[in-house]
Each structure stands twice: as structure tokens, then as C-alpha cells.
Amino acid sequence: MLLALLGLHAVLAAAAPAVSRRLGRGVFAVCAVAPAATVAYALARAPAAFDGAPASETVAWAGRLGLDLQLRLDAFAVLMVLLVSGIGVLIFAYCAWYFGPRPDLGRFAATLLAFAGSMLGVVLADNVLVLYVFWELTTVTSYLLIGFDHEKGSARAAALQGLLVTAAGGLAMLAGLVVLGEAAGTYTLSAMLADPPAGGAATAGALLALGGAFTKSAQVPFHFWLAGAMAAPTPVSAYLHSATMVKAGVYLVARLAPAFALLGGWRELVVGVGVATMLLGGWRALRQHDLKLLLAYGTVSQLGFMMILLGAGVPEATRAGAVLLLAHGAFKAALFMVVGIVDHQAGTRDLRRLSGLGRRMPATFWVAVVAAASMAGLPPLFGFVAKEAAFEAYLHGGIGPIGPIALGGMALGSVLTFAYSARFVWGAFADKPDVARAGHDGAGAHAPPAAFLAPAALLAVVTVAIGVLPSFAAGLVNAAAAALDPAVEPGTLALWHGFNLALWLSALVIVAGVALFARRREVEHLQARLPSMVDAAQAYHGLVKGLNRGADRVTGLVQNGSLPVYLGTILLTVVALPLPALLSGGLPTPDGVVAESLLQLAVIGGVAVAAIGTVLARRRFAAVLFLGGVGYGVAILFVVQGAPDLALTQLLVETLSLVVFVLVLRHLPENFEVHHWRLGQAFRRAVAGLVGVFVFVFVLAAGQARTSPPVSEAYLAQALPEAGGRNVVNVILVDFRGFDTLGEITVLAVAALGIAGLVRARRRERGDEEPA
Amino acid sequence: MPGSLILDTVTRAVFHTIWVLSLYLLFAGHNAPGGGFVGGLVGGAALVLRYAGAGSDGVRQAVRLRPEALLGGGLLLAGATGLAPWLAGREFLSSASLDIAVPIVGEVHATSALPFDIGVYLVVVGLVLGALVTLGAEEEQEEA
Numbered sequence: 001m002l003l004a005l006l007g008l009h010a011v012l013a014a015a016a017p018a019v020s021r022r023l024g025r026g027v028f029a030v031c032a033v034a035p036a037a038t039v040a041y042a043l044a045r046a047p048a049a050f051d052g053a054p055a056s057e058t059v060a061w062a063g064r065l066g067l068d069l070q071l072r073l074d075a076f077a078v079l080m081v082l083l084v085s086g087i088g089v090l091i092f093a094y095c096a097w098y099f100g101p102r103p104d105l106g107r108f109a110a111t112l113l114a115f116a117g118s119m120l121g122v123v124l125a126d127n128v129l130v131l132y133v134f135w136e137l138t139t140v141t142s143y144l145l146i147g148f149d150h151e152k153g154s155a156r157a158a159a160l161q162g163l164l165v166t167a168a169g170g171l172a173m174l175a176g177l178v179v180l181g182e183a184a185g186t187y188t189l190s191a192m193l194a195d196p197p198a199g200g201a202a203t204a205g206a207l208l209a210l211g212g213a214f215t216k217s218a219q220v221p222f223h224f225w226l227a228g229a230m231a232a233p234t235p236v237s238a239y240l241h242s243a244t245m246v247k248a249g250v251y252l253v254a255r256l257a258p259a260f261a262l263l264g265g266w267r268e269l270v271v272g273v274g275v276a277t278m279l280l281g282g283w284r285a286l287r288q289h290d291l292k293l294l295l296a297y298g299t300v301s302q303l304g305f306m307m308i309l310l311g312a313g314v315p316e317a318t319r320a321g322a323v324l325l326l327a328h329g330a331f332k333a334a335l336f337m338v339v340g341i342v343d344h345q346a347g348t349r350d351l352r353r354l355s356g357l358g359r360r361m362p363a364t365f366w367v368a369v370v371a372a373a374s375m376a377g378l379p380p381l382f383g384f385v386a387k388e389a390a391f392e393a394y395l396h397g398g399i400g401p402i403g404p405i406a407l408g409g410m411a412l413g414s415v416l417t418f419a420y421s422a423r424f425v426w427g428a429f430a431d432k433p434d435v436a437r438a439g440h441d442g443a444g445a446h447a448p449p450a451a452f453l454a455p456a457a458l459l460a461v462v463t464v465a466i467g468v469l470p471s472f473a474a475g476l477v478n479a480a481a482a483a484l485d486p487a488v489e490p491g492t493l494a495l496w497h498g499f500n501l502a503l504w505l506s507a508l509v510i511v512a513g514v515a516l517f518a519r520r521r522e523v524e525h526l527q528a529r530l531p532s533m534v535d536a537a538q539a540y541h542g543l544v545k546g547l548n549r550g551a552d553r554v555t556g557l558v559q560n561g562s563l564p565v566y567l568g569t570i571l572l573t574v575v576a577l578p579l580p581a582l583l584s585g586g587l588p589t590p591d592g593v594v595a596e597s598l599l600q601l602a603v604i605g606g607v608a609v610a611a612i613g614t615v616l617a618r619r620r621f622a623a624v625l626f627l628g629g630v631g632y633g634v635a636i637l638f639v640v641q642g643a644p645d646l647a648l649t650q651l652l653v654e655t656l657s658l659v660v661f662v663l664v665l666r667h668l669p670e671n672f673e674v675h676h677w678r679l680g681q682a683f684r685r686a687v688a689g690l691v692g693v694f695v696f697v698f699v700l701a702a703g704q705a706r707t708s709p710p711v712s713e714a715y716l717a718q719a720l721p722e723a724g725g726r727n728v729v730n731v732i733l734v735d736f737r738g739f740d741t742l743g744e745i746t747v748l749a750v751a752a753l754g755i756a757g758l759v760r761a762r763r764r765e766r767g768d769e770e771p772a
Numbered sequence: 773m774p775g776s777l778i779l780d781t782v783t784r785a786v787f788h789t790i791w792v793l794s795l796y797l798l799f800a801g802h803n804a805p806g807g808g809f810v811g812g813l814v815g816g817a818a819l820v821l822r823y824a825g826a827g828s829d830g831v832r833q834a835v836r837l838r839p840e841a842l843l844g845g846g847l848l849l850a851g852a853t854g855l856a857p858w859l860a861g862r863e864f865l866s867s868a869s870l871d872i873a874v875p876i877v878g879e880v881h882a883t884s885a886l887p888f889d890i891g892v893y894l895v896v897v898g899l900v901l902g903a904l905v906t907l908g909a910e911e912e913q914e915e916a
């Protein structure tokens with residue numbers, strides 16, 4: 001069933017372009033079927049998964065590599081599926097209203113659904129290699145989604161940046177996963193985590209895997225790609241950059257942390273990076289004027305928050321992290337949808353040009369208030385419950401020196417979060433006299449249709465409902481956290497814990513946050529004055545530029561366009577590589593036999609004469625004919641030795657090459673050029689002589705160096721009984737070595753197409769008409 | 773292309789005979805000298821003769837098929853022959869043979885390697901045809 005659900009995503013994605021031609025925007029309704037079915041199935045299987053009986057499926061793939069298509073729906077996967085597919089359904093509903101009729105809707109819906117399927121695969125995969133495959137599928141599909149407006153250079157650049165950063169991290173992760181798999185002796189994720197490997201290799205593998213998680217989840221210093229990715233259409237941001245893709249890294253860390261958090265440096269690294277990300281993201285969010293960028297940096301900050309909780313491998317924190325995952329998915333998707341509505345209705349997302357929208361679209365305003373308040377961690381909302389749980393987890397101590405750092409970071413980050421949440425609501429909806437005076441009073445903005453707002457409103461309702469009645473989600477969160485780490489004790493989620501330390505901390509955060517928001521102008525000015533110490537985006541651009549320049553240089557050095565240099569390199573390599581083998585094996589001892597028969601002697605004599613003629617010829621045409629003579633002579637030798645098949649092939653190939661030579665010769669001068677540079681000439685002669693002598697000696701030595709019976713004997717014995725053929729050469733070609741032949745004819749076909757392509761390109765260069 | 777009338781006439785006379793030989797080599801290949809590669813080369817030689825006599829127009833007249841169709845069809849056939857046993861649960865490209873008694877003709881030894889060999893044959897012919905049609909046409913244009 002899990003596989004069938006993934007298949008449904010793929011099939012509907014493939015069908016989407018055709019569907020959109022028929023139904024227009026109705027394509028989104030059709031696409032929503034796949035995530036909706038997934039949610040329904042996950043809910044149906046949830047009770048069993050909570051009881052520790054996860055649904056799992058295995059399809060054999062390449063078992064010898066440890067690579068089987070293993071899928072597993074445990075309680076944590078249920079939570080992730082509800083996020084990925086549940087929000088997916090809402091996004092598709094939202095898309096139907098966001099987009100006007102446009103011709104490329106089918107392409108958009110197809111890519112978005114393919115992404116949803118890939119993301120589903122990431123959270124369901126129970127084999128680390130399969131996980132990697134789906135992981136990179138999300139990279140590729142998100143590349144297409146970010147660059148959806150492919151006529152805009154900026155969108156393409158942002159998409160490429162996201163691709164390069166996340167794929168580079170993904171490669172590190174692949175290496176890490178392979179190391180872990182080899183250390184654990186299994187590539188099955190659940191088995192690996194149940195019996196985690198330890199030692200140096202496991203540490204290296206786990207830290208490498210973090211490379212993938214950090215890049216995917218936009219942690220410092222890789223956070224810049226997420227801001228760039230805002231070039232995507234807003235529904236894409238609402239989906240990829242809030243609920244799904246960027247959470248893939250958090251997901252992986254959450255899975256691995258309980259098993260590997262105590263390995264050298266993991267916990268310190270993850271918590272440190274998480275704190276830095278949470279603070280940097282929140283700080284940057286406070287100076288953004290584009291509402292979407294504000295949310296993007298807010299997301300970076302929240303991803304850091306999740307890393308601190310889920311990456312530390314501390315049971316209470318893991319549980320708090322699961323709460324935050326859910327809460328963040330709900331409020332962040334709702335907020336991105338609100339930005340899309342504002343952009344759609346008012347024509348801008350710049351908070352310096354927005355004023356009075358709160359009055360003009362009150363319903364949207366209230367949805368935004370609820371979602372932003374949840375993000376800020378205000379009671380009685382879901383986000384508050386999550387933040388309380390987070391503080392609670394780290395207030396207990398006993399985690400070592402990293403505990404207070406995490407707690408302080410979270411508190412400070414929460415202050416920033418409060419401030420940018422307020423900034424968001426104020427920026428989008430407040431009455432701003434100065435903005436209104438400048439003529440941007442949002443007069444043209446109407447309230448959106450109810451159905452456009454409905455998905456965001458639904459998420460806001462969920463945020464309130466779970467906030468007021470947290471026991472609603474307690475079962476899911478407890479089971480999910482226990483699936484990650486059996487040490488997690490089930491607890492209750494409550495709005496009111498009494499006047500404990502966490503509550504006081506929350507109150508402090510709110511007071512500080514209000515103060516920070518009130519001084520927003522000063523904060524903006526301060527940020528503008530502070531030089532950004534290290535600009536990660538610039539480092540990225542420098543790196544890419546350097547790479548390109550380096551590649552140019554290497555190409556210029558290696559491919560300098562000189563045929564003599566190419567040939568000389570190839571020929572000298574031919575000598576240099578086997579030379580050690582020849583020297584270590586000893587020089588051949590002549591056995592005194594020059595030829596076995598008179599006929600053989602005659603043919604060899606002919607070949608020798610033709611070969612000498614080739615070298616001495618002054619005209620190219622003569623040289624080619626002599627060379628052909630060598631080839632035909634060898635063919636006759638094959639006949640004499642009783643190899644008619646080889647002879648036939650040699651004869652035909654020789655003939656065809658002669659024809660090709662003649663075709664080419666017409667472009668070249670009649671005579672070989674005479675070299676005036678003596679040294680160059682001498683060098684060529686030396687190389688030619690060396691190769692000639694070497695090949696002669698090597699062939700003699702190889703003939704004498706046989707240590708095992710020739711393979712031809714086995715082939716001769718097997719040809720008739722096993723392959724039903726008496727012509728061994730042919731049987732080898734089409735049966736024993738059929739795979740090689742398949743490869744060879746593929747090369748032939750590609751070469752033929754290459755010739756056609758080259759000739760056509762030259763013709764176009766000359767401006768000739770294509771012949772019909 | 774400066775064609776030669778004599779060569780062209782002679783080629784026209786033997787052209788089809790060469791193709792019969794080429795096909796014979798293809799089908800005889802499993803038990804006697806020959807096979808798809810050699811058969812394809814003999815066919816290619818026929819095309820080369822035709823080219824020498826009447827240029828690439830002559831080649832195009834003689835074979836109406838597009839080289840791309842031969843290349844693609846050959847690859848497809850060879851690949852499908854490999855896939856068929858795999859889909860049936862055996863190893864990729866594993867072969868099977870069958871002796872059938874056909875009336876009049878007599879005993880026929882059919883192996884699954886034959887369609888694979890035909891695929892090789894088509895690719896080789898397609899390669900030569902493609903080279904003569906595109907490279908040859910290029911030559912003629914430059915001379916014109």
C-alpha cells in the first residue's frame with residue numbers, strides 16, 4: 001500500500017499536464033487525490049503504528065548492494081506524513097485559487113506532485129540508500145519548482161544555487177550513510193538505529209550525514225539558499241520552505257540523533273549550529289521589507305530551533321521537537337499562504353507599500369494574527385505549547401555544558417521570533433500613516449474569496465484547537481517521539497503547567513519581544529550599519545566562480561587542440577602503463593620459430609613490406625593504401641590460421657575504413673607536411689619507434705606468460721550445449737558477452753548520431769539551408 | 773560526386789546479390805562464419821559501392837529508410853531481447869533455443885540470440901548509411 005501511494009503520486013504527476021489541458025485549474029483537485037489518500041491511509045494505520053506495529057513493505061531491488069525498496073510507517077513517519085501530505089492537500093487547494101489561468105499549470109502541478117511524492121518517500125524510506133534516492137529527488141524537483149519562472153534569470157540562478165548547495169551536502173550525506181551502513185552491517189534504517197554502530201567510522205559517517213541535513217535544512221552557513229529560493233511561486237514556498245523540504249534535514253537528524261548524539265562532537269555540533277541558525281535567522285528577519293523574505297529568515301530561525309531540540313538526542317527535547325514540528329508546519333504554511341493572498345490582492349509584498357489591509361481584509365488579518373501569535377509563542381496557541389515544552393526540556397539540566405547554551409539560545413531566539421512575528425502582522429496589515437500618505441493605502445485590495453483563504457484558515461483553526469486542547473495531539477506526539485527514541489516517556493501536553501520556571505521564561509521572552517518590536521526602527525538602522533561579517537552568499541558565489549575558472553584552465557591545458565600532443569600522450573601512455581608489468585615479468589625468450597609454414601612466411605613478408613611502405617610514403621594517399629595493405633595482409637593471416645570469422649570482419653572493417661580515409665583525405669594536403677623543426681621530427685620518430693618496439697616485445701612476452709588455461713577452451717566447450725551455436729565467435733558476441741555487445745552497439749549508434757550532429761552544426765555555421 | 777557510369781551500372785547489377793549474401797551471413801552466423809556484425813558490414817560495403825558509383829543520392833535512393841530509424845530500431849530490438857528473459861524472471865540477456873520442424877524447409881534451429889543479432893545488424897547498417905548520407909552529402913556540397 002505504501003508503494004502504491006508513492007506510485008499514485010508518480011502516475012498522477014505524469015498525467016497532470018494532459019489533465020490540465022482538459023480541466024484547467026481542476027488539475028489541482030485531481031492532484032490532491034494522491035496526498036489525500038496518503039493522509040487517509042496514514043490515519044487508518046496510525047493506531048497500529050502507535051502500538052509499535054508499523055506497516056512495512058519490502059520490494060527486492062539490488063539485495064547484494066544492501067539496496068532494497070524498504071518502506072516503513074512508524075509513529076514518527078505518521079507525524080511526518082500528516083505534515084507532508086496533509087499540508088500538501090491544502091496547498092493544492094490553495095494553488096487552484098492562487099494561479100490565474102495560464103498554460104504551464106500542468107507542468108507546475110506535475111512538478112509539485114512529484115515533489116510531494118519524493119518527500120513522502122523520504123519520510124517512509126527504511127533503507128538509507130532509498131532515503132538518499134528520494135532525498136535527491138526532492139532536490140531535483142525543488143530545483144524545477146524554484147526555477148519555475150524559467151524566463152527570469154534571477155529565478156534560474158536561485159534554483160541553481162539551491163541545487164548546488166543541497167546536492168553538495170547530499171553527496172557528503174551519501175558518503176556518510178554508506179560509512180554508517182558498512183559499520184552497522186545493514187542499510188536498513190530501523191535495524192541500524194536499533195543497534196547503532198560505534199567507533200571512529202560510525203562517528204565520521206554520522207558527521208558526514210549531518211552535511212546533508214545542514215544544507216537541506218538551511219543551517220548556518222548554508223542558510224542563504226533558502227532566502228534565494230523565495231524566487232519560487234508563493235505556494236511552492238508555503239509547501240517546500242515551511243512544511244516539507246527544509247524539514248527533511250531536521251527529519252534525518254531526528255532519526256539519527258538518539259543513536260549517534262553521544263558520538264564525538266555530534267551533540268555539540270548540532271546544538272551549536274542550531275543556536276547560531278536560530279539567532280541569525282531571527283536577526284535577519286527583523287530587517288526584511290519583503291514579507292516573504294521575512295518569513296524565509298523566520299523559517300531559517302525555526303529550523304535552527306528544531307535542530308536544537310531534535311538533534312540533541314535528549315528524550316524530553318526530542319518530544320518537544322516533535323511538538324514544534326507539528327506546530328511550525330501549521331503556522332508557517334498558513335503565514336506563507338497569507339503572504340500569497342496579500343501579494344495577490346494588493347499587488348505587492350513590500351511592507352513599505354502596504355497599509356490598511358487589516359481593515360480591508362479582516363478575515364485574512366485574523367488568520368495571520370492567529371498564525372503569527374502561534375509562531376511568537378503566545379498562549380493559548382499550539383506554538384506556545386511547543387515553546388513551553390522546549391524550555392522545560394532544557395531546564396532540567398543534566399545535558400552538560402551545552403544545555404545552558406541551548407537554553408539561552410532558545411530564549412534569545414524566541415525574543416527575536418516574537419519581534420519578527422509582530423513585525424510581520426504590523427507590516428502586512430497595520431494602518432501606517434506615512435505609507436498611506438505616500439499613496440500606497442491598499443485601496444485596490446479587496447478581501448480574497450473565502451475559498452482562497454480557507455486552507456490558511458483551516459490551519460489557523462488547527463493551531464487554536466490543539467493549543468486549547470493539547471491532549472488532542474499528545475497521543476501522536478508521544479508515539480512519534482517514542483518511535484524516535486524508546487527512552488522518551490509519554491507525557492501530557494498542557495497549556496497550563498502552573499507558575500514554573502518555563503512560564504516565567506516565556507513571560508520574559510514576551511516582554512523583551514515587545515520591547516524589541518517597539519524599537520524596530522533602531523534595530524533596522526543598527527543592522528544597516530553593522531557590516532555583515534561573513535556573507536555566506538558571497539562565499540558561495542566566489543566558490544562557484546573559482547570552480548568555473550579552474551575548470552576553464554584545466555580544460556585549456558588538457559584539451560589544447562593539438563593532434564600531435566593528443567596522439568603522443570596516448571601512445572606514451574600505452575608504453576608507460578604496461579612497462580612495469582613487462583619488466584617485472586622478464587623479457588621474452590625467443591623460441592627460434594619465425595614462421596610455422598611457408599604461406600605464413602609469405603604473408604608476414606607482405607605485411608612487413610606494406611608497413612614499411614606506410615612509414616616511408618610521402619603522399620598521404622599512398623600511405624593510406626599501404627596501411628590498407630597491412631590490414632588485408634592480417635586478414636589473410638587470419639584465414640591461414642583458421643579464423644574465417646575474424647578474417648571476414650577484418651576484411652570488411654579494413655574496406656570501410658579505407659573509404660572513410662578517402663573521404664577525409666580530400667580535406668588534407670596531398671603530401672605530408674615537411675618539418676623544419678628538427679627536434680620535433682626526431683621526437684616523433686623516437687615515440688613511433690618506441691611504441692613499435694614495445695608492442696612487438698610485449699606481444700611476444702604476453703604469448704609466453706600464460707598461467708591459466710585460455711578462456712577460449714571453456715567457450716569452445718560451452719558454445720553448443722549452452723548457447724546452441726557452433727560458431728564460437730558469434731556465440732561470444734551475442735550470448736556469452738552479449739552485455740558487452742549491447743554496450744558496443746550503443747556506442748556505434750551514439751557515434752552515428754554524433755557524426756550527423758557535427759555535420760549539421762557545421763552546415764548551420766555556414767548558414768546553409770537544411771536539406772529537406 | 774563524380775560518379776562513374778561503369779561502376780554505377782555494375783553496382784546496380786550486384787547490389788541486391790550483396791544484400792542476399794549479407795542476410796545469409798546474418799542468419800548463418802550462429803553456426804557458420806558470419807553474424808550480425810559481419811552481415812551488417814557486408815551490407816555496408818554494398819552501400820559504399822553504391823556511394824562510389826552514384827554519390828550519396830544514389831545511397832539514399834537505394835535505401836529509403838532513415839539511418840536514425842535503423843539505429844534506434846536495432847538498439848530497441850537488441851535491448852528488448854535482453855529484457856524479455858529478465859521480465860520472465862531469468863537473468864538479463866539469458867538465451868533460449870528451440871528446434872522446430874518446419875514443413876518443406878526441414879529442421880530449423882531458432883535461438884533467442886537471433887533477434888539480438890538482427891539488432892546488431894541494423895545498428896551496423898545504420899552507422900554506415902548515416903556516415904555516407906551525412907558525411908558524403910557534406911563532401912558533395914563542398915565540391916559544388
